[in-house]
Amino acid sequence: MLRSQVLLIVLLAALALYLFRLRTTPRDRLLYVLMVGIAVPLVLFPDASNVVAHAVGIGRGADLVFYLFIIFSLFHFATSASRIRQLERQLTQLVQDRALDAPGLPHDHGSSSA
Amino acid sequence: MLAAPSVWIVIPALNEARTIGEVVAPLRAHGWRVLVIDDGSHDTTAAAAQAGGAVVLRHAINLGQGAGLRTGFAFVRAQPEARIVVTYDADGQHQPESVATLLGALEQSGADVALGSRFLDPAASREIPTSRRALLRLATLFTRATTGLRLTDAHNGLRALTVEAATRLRLTHNRMAHASEILSEIARLGLRYVEAPVTIRYTDYSMAKGQRPLDAIAILWDIFTAGLR
Numbered sequence: 001m002l003r004s005q006v007l008l009i010v011l012l013a014a015l016a017l018y019l020f021r022l023r024t025t026p027r028d029r030l031l032y033v034l035m036v037g038i039a040v041p042l043v044l045f046p047d048a049s050n051v052v053a054h055a056v057g058i059g060r061g062a063d064l065v066f067y068l069f070i071i072f073s074l075f076h077f078a079t080s081a082s083r084i085r086q087l088e089r090q091l092t093q094l095v096q097d098r099a100l101d102a103p104g105l106p107h108d109h110g111s112s113s114a
Numbered sequence: 115m116l117a118a119p120s121v122w123i124v125i126p127a128l129n130e131a132r133t134i135g136e137v138v139a140p141l142r143a144h145g146w147r148v149l150v151i152d153d154g155s156h157d158t159t160a161a162a163a164q165a166g167g168a169v170v171l172r173h174a175i176n177l178g179q180g181a182g183l184r185t186g187f188a189f190v191r192a193q194p195e196a197r198i199v200v201t202y203d204a205d206g207q208h209q210p211e212s213v214a215t216l217l218g219a220l221e222q223s224g225a226d227v228a229l230g231s232r233f234l235d236p237a238a239s240r241e242i243p244t245s246r247r248a249l250l251r252l253a254t255l256f257t258r259a260t261t262g263l264r265l266t267d268a269h270n271g272l273r274a275l276t277v278e279a280a281t282r283l284r285l286t287h288n289r290m291a292h293a294s295e296i297l298s299e300i301a302r303l304g305l306r307y308v309e310a311p312v313t314i315r316y317t318d319y320s321m322a323k324g325q326r327p328l329d330a331i332a333i334l335w336d337i338f339t340a341g342l343r
Binding site for chain 2 (some may be wrong): 008025088091092095096098099100102104105107108
């Protein structure tokens with residue numbers, strides 16, 4: 001095994017462990033297992049990506065990996081954006097409820113016009 | 115005639131300690147109730163507003179003017195004597211007399227909403243700086259195209275609504291796009307609306323606080339990405 005392969009596999013394992021602890025939904029776990037499950041064989045057998053790429057009409061394996069990376073990134077961007085919006089909505093609700101719970105009364109409270 | 119205490123004036127404010135007292139006091143002098151939403155200010159806006167005679171609700175963090183109005187509407191809805199809710203800017207550009215004009219228009223017409231317009235009175239519209247006028251004209255055309263509302267001024271912060279109408283509005287934009295959102299909700303719900311002439315005082319302070327042409331792009335972005343929510 002090349003030294004670069006050892007290094008990449010160690011990094012992938014560390015990443016997988018970290019993501020596993022960070023994200024706990026089964027859907028996310030499945031996704032990360034799938035990613036690492038594809039990445040490790042590709043590191044061990046770099047030529048495999050060439051074979052798959054040629055089979056689908058793409059010139060090089062590296063190009064195929066790059067295209068998949070772009071698609072995954074876009075997917076990740078979309079899900080993150082919707083999650084942020086959801087958090088924003090929840091935060092807004094929380095801040096508004098808190099504000100409504102504690103109105104500050106005017107200092108002229110009880111005078112003629114109030 | 116509307117009894118003054120049935121009118122609530124809602125003013126979202128961010129770091130307006132310098133002017134908010136002078137904005138609130140004359141409104142209180144008319145007998146109207148004033149509610150200031152302190153939208154996460156870092157200065158003494160809340161204390162200054164209370165000293166001026168306003169009820170104050172405080173957002174722990176800054177959410178934006180649209181969220182401020184929503185908080186205000188929620189509060190006013192819970193006040194048993196409230197009939198009318200007025201939206202008003204904190205920076206001193208609106209006049210208490212304009213509120214009286216709006217209330218009169220609302221009562222006379224029996225409409226659900228009275229919207230302030232800077233362009234109904236030719237003398238008043240001449241006061242508007244040219245750069246701002248061009249931007250406002252564009253915004254008005256955009257509003258006509260998207261909502262079908264025939265308005266002369268699309269982005270005026272001064273409005274009077276019946277509490278029932280304000281309650282029915284489904285508002286989601288926290289930041290500036292709420293102005294367009296209020297209009298599209300008026301169109302969606304088929305609310306009856308009238309326009310009434312208001313004058314805006316353009317001071318250096320309110321110009322600096324007001325929106326710049328660049329904000330129009332941010333607002334459009336908010337509106338177009340709203341579909342992704």
